[in-house]
Amino acid sequence: MTGAGQVWVLVAHEIRRRWRSLLIWGVALGALGALYVALYPTMSRYIEDYMENAPGGMEQYFEEFGGSMTVEQWLGSEFRVGIAPIALSFLLIIMGARAIAGNEERKTLDLLLSNPLRRSQVVAGSLGAMALSLAGILVIICILTYIAALIAGVDLGPGGLAAALVALWPLCLVFGALALLMSAWVRRAAIAIAVPGVIMVVMYVVESLAEAIEAVRPYRLISLFHHLGRPMEGDFPWTAVLLMLAGTCVLGAAALAAFARRDVYT
Amino acid sequence: MSSAILTEALTKRYGRRPGIENLDLEVLPGEIFGFIGPNGAGKSTTIRLLLDLLHPSSGRAMLLGLDAHRDSVAVRRAVGYLPGEFGLDPRMTGRQLLQHFGRLRGMDDLGAAPDLAGRLDLDLDLPMGRLSRGNRQKIGLVQAMFHRPPLLILDEPTTGLDPLVQDTFLQALREARDEGRTVFLSSHILSEVERVCDRVAIVRSAHLAALETTGSLLEKRRKRMVMVFAAPIDAAVFTRLPGVGDVGFQAGPGERQITVTLRIDDGVDGVIKTAAQYTLLDLRVEHPSLDEVFLGYYEEEQP
Numbered sequence: 001m002t003g004a005g006q007v008w009v010l011v012a013h014e015i016r017r018r019w020r021s022l023l024i025w026g027v028a029l030g031a032l033g034a035l036y037v038a039l040y041p042t043m044s045r046y047i048e049d050y051m052e053n054a055p056g057g058m059e060q061y062f063e064e065f066g067g068s069m070t071v072e073q074w075l076g077s078e079f080r081v082g083i084a085p086i087a088l089s090f091l092l093i094i095m096g097a098r099a100i101a102g103n104e105e106r107k108t109l110d111l112l113l114s115n116p117l118r119r120s121q122v123v124a125g126s127l128g129a130m131a132l133s134l135a136g137i138l139v140i141i142c143i144l145t146y147i148a149a150l151i152a153g154v155d156l157g158p159g160g161l162a163a164a165l166v167a168l169w170p171l172c173l174v175f176g177a178l179a180l181l182m183s184a185w186v187r188r189a190a191i192a193i194a195v196p197g198v199i200m201v202v203m204y205v206v207e208s209l210a211e212a213i214e215a216v217r218p219y220r221l222i223s224l225f226h227h228l229g230r231p232m233e234g235d236f237p238w239t240a241v242l243l244m245l246a247g248t249c250v251l252g253a254a255a256l257a258a259f260a261r262r263d264v265y266t
Numbered sequence: 267m268s269s270a271i272l273t274e275a276l277t278k279r280y281g282r283r284p285g286i287e288n289l290d291l292e293v294l295p296g297e298i299f300g301f302i303g304p305n306g307a308g309k310s311t312t313i314r315l316l317l318d319l320l321h322p323s324s325g326r327a328m329l330l331g332l333d334a335h336r337d338s339v340a341v342r343r344a345v346g347y348l349p350g351e352f353g354l355d356p357r358m359t360g361r362q363l364l365q366h367f368g369r370l371r372g373m374d375d376l377g378a379a380p381d382l383a384g385r386l387d388l389d390l391d392l393p394m395g396r397l398s399r400g401n402r403q404k405i406g407l408v409q410a411m412f413h414r415p416p417l418l419i420l421d422e423p424t425t426g427l428d429p430l431v432q433d434t435f436l437q438a439l440r441e442a443r444d445e446g447r448t449v450f451l452s453s454h455i456l457s458e459v460e461r462v463c464d465r466v467a468i469v470r471s472a473h474l475a476a477l478e479t480t481g482s483l484l485e486k487r488r489k490r491m492v493m494v495f496a497a498p499i500d501a502a503v504f505t506r507l508p509g510v511g512d513v514g515f516q517a518g519p520g521e522r523q524i525t526v527t528l529r530i531d532d533g534v535d536g537v538i539k540t541a542a543q544y545t546l547l548d549l550r551v552e553h554p555s556l557d558e559v560f561l562g563y564y565e566e567e568q569p
Contacts, residue, residue: 001372009369017355107353111409113319115370116343264319266351 006117010125015132025091026137029084030144036078037148037156040071071156075145076232079164081208081225085171088137089200092130092176097192099126100259101183107266123184123256127248130176131169138165163231170244171224175200177251184259268331270295270417270448271316275325278311284472285311288325291467291474293450298443300463300480301452308472309452310350313421316450317347330417343371346410350421350452356395360388360405364412371413379412385434399426407435411442418442420451424458436462489530490552491537496545498524503543507536523547 001009015022047069078084100122103109112122142158142165149156175196182192203223210220220226227240271293278285286308293299303309314320316327318338327334329341354363364379383390388404397405403426410418418439424432439449439462453459459466459480466483468476476483504513509532516525530537534551541549 001370005372006370009366013366013369017358107349107351108355110319110347110349111352111354111367111406114317114342114345114347114349114410115367116339117370118339261321263321264314266349 003118003121007121007125007128010117010121011128011132014125014129015136018129018133022133022136023140025087026140027144029087029137030141032083033075033078033141033145034148036075036082037071037145037154038152040074040154041152043074044069044071070233071149071154072160072232073230075156075161076164076230079168079232080228080230081204081211084141085168085225085228086200086204088134088168088172089175090197091137092134092172093179093193093196093200095130095133096126096176096179096181096196097183097189099123099129099180099183100255101187101192102189104187104264104266105189109264110266113264119259120256123180123252123259126180127177127252127255130180131173134169134172134176138169141165160232160234163236167228167231167237167241170241170248171228173248174224174244174251177248177255181251181255181258184255185262187262187265268295269293269328270297270330271299271450272328273312273316273325274327276312276315276322276327277324278315278320279323284308285320286315286469287472289469289474291477293448293465295448296443296446297464298439298449298451298462300459300466301450301469302454302456302459302466303452303469303475304454307469309454309469310421311472312469313347313350313419313450313452316419317342317345344416346413346415346418346420348406348410348418348420348423350425352406354394354397354402354405357393359393360390360397360408363394363405364390364409367409368413373413377412378414379408382408382411382438385438386431400428400431403427404431411438414447416447418447418449418451420449422453422455423451424453424455432458489534491528491530491534492548492550492552493526493541493546494519494548495524495526495541496520496547497522499526499544501526503540504528504537507540508532510537520547 100109103112113119142162146156146158146161148154149161178196178199179192182195183189186192203225206216206219207223207225209216210223210226224240224244227237227244229235229237229240231237269292271291273289273291276289276291277287279287289308289312301309301312311320315322316329316334318335318341321335330344332341332344334341360383361376361379364376368374368376379390382388383404386404386407388401388408390408392401394402394405403423407420407423410420424435427435436458439451442449443464449462451459451463463480466476466478466480467474501513501515504510504526510528510530512527512529514527516527517523518525528537
């Protein structure tokens with residue numbers, strides 16, 4: 001069997017092993033997206049009423065919405081600084097941390113490495129499983145959210161929805177790959193979760209605060225969440241997506257080098 | 267034909283603590299080789315070096331003519347490995363695990379797994395989280411052997427197995443040897459080593475203490491002799507003999523009889539000639555178990 005074939009066996013095995021959990025993640029976050037879409041008509045009317053009756057000084061604040069909030073703005077905000085990006089990033093951090101250090105702690109890594117595999121294949125298989133698992137979850141979210149839009153009669157373009165979810169893919173992969181690097185390097189799953197987890201939360205908080213606090217805005221450049229842009233509104237962040245994919249590859253290569261050099265313990 | 271396993275000054279240190287030091291070892295093709303020693307002696311470290319799970323501090327290891335590190339993928343293709351400690355995914359069945367490992371090895375079926383599982387009385391269709399300690403060990407044994415590797419490396423293979431299953435497993439190892447395959451097993455349960463191994467290496471405190479055929483190891487070490495005399499004799503006649511130690515005297519079992527026990531490190535000739543000067547009622551030579559042999563090495567090397 002070729003090296004690529006073995007990597008595919010590892011990826012398929014991991015997805016087969018986790019498919020129920022991945023389905024639950026997809027359905028849960030898809031239901032959340034559907035809820036946002038279903039709530040949009042009510043929220044839209046509420047916001048319009050509020051804006052009409054708002055004091056004069058508030059008009060400047062609402063200018064950003066161009067007079068009213070579109071469904072793309074409403075849903076785009078959820079996919080940028082809502083629950084989905086942080087939940088999916090955390091899922092990939094867990095997967096990355098468990099891939100090597102977690103399996104080492106559970107003493108399952110020895111048996112896997114008793115097979116004719118290069119360690120680089122184990123790293124590649126883990127990264128591949130993360131990438132495909134996330135893609136599957138995003139597809140479920142996309143389908144459920146779009147179905148909800150059709151049922152609620154909301155004019156939501158499938159292209160914009162897909163673009164927002166596609167932009168999430170490399171963002172979450174960066175955090176997953178960082179967890180994989182830590183997992184390959186430090187042997188402790190808790191550390192492999194904590195380091196990227198803290199970085200992710202700091203980035204998330206900075207971006208969330210920057211929406212409301214002027215003084216924080218200069219710092220939002222350090223947040224990957226900020227660079228997601230507004231893909232639902234036709235502004236797909238090509239540069240950020242490509243850079244995040246490149247970052248994922250760099251982190252994956254570093255994980256490979258770290259794992260190849262170190263001893264494996266039980 | 268190249269050695270099944272060859273190590274040259276193989277050394278692994280964990281910081282300043284030695285894992286194994288300057289190990290020179292050769293395992294011949296088609297033999298069952300026992301690697302014995304107390305816990306922490308360096309058995310598992312050596313095995314993990316052979317499997318390239320650990321990287322040596324110095325020295326090298328060759329398996330089936332392949333470098334353990336440089337050719338590690340080819341080595342693991344030809345080796346069946348049972349780790350000393352291993353975890354199993356509790357949600358997977360044994361069959362699913364073996365199917366996964368089979369795919370990684372490019373196998374279309376489960377190889378010898380159904381036969382091995384049958385012999386070991388193992389249900390491959392139960393989730394592994396529901397298996398007992400012994401049955402989990404059987405899964406480990408089956409995954410090491412199901413692809414019929416030319417070299418088996420087994421770290422404490424009979425741990426957790428009941429005696430009947432141990433017998434079956436040891437028989438499977440003999441069959442593997444008869445097919446020309448090589449078995450390298452570590453153990454601190456010496457009776458199993460005594461039963462199946464052709465040669466034995468004793469490792470202690472990260473150093474190789476002895477390397478012998480199992481037979482010669484048993485033969486040359488510390489026979490015990492028990493003699494029952496019809497009447498009391500002078501104790502000094504035995505204690506003066508060279509190569510004799512641990513001489514003990516005990517009254518009985520009859521009224522005037524006396525039982526003498528002693529340890530013989532060399533030949534029995536002097537003891538027999540001395541004993542023949544008295545009326546001897548009974549004489550037994552007790553061969554030591556490998557446990558006693560091993561303990562002998564261990565005691566000898568204590569500082």
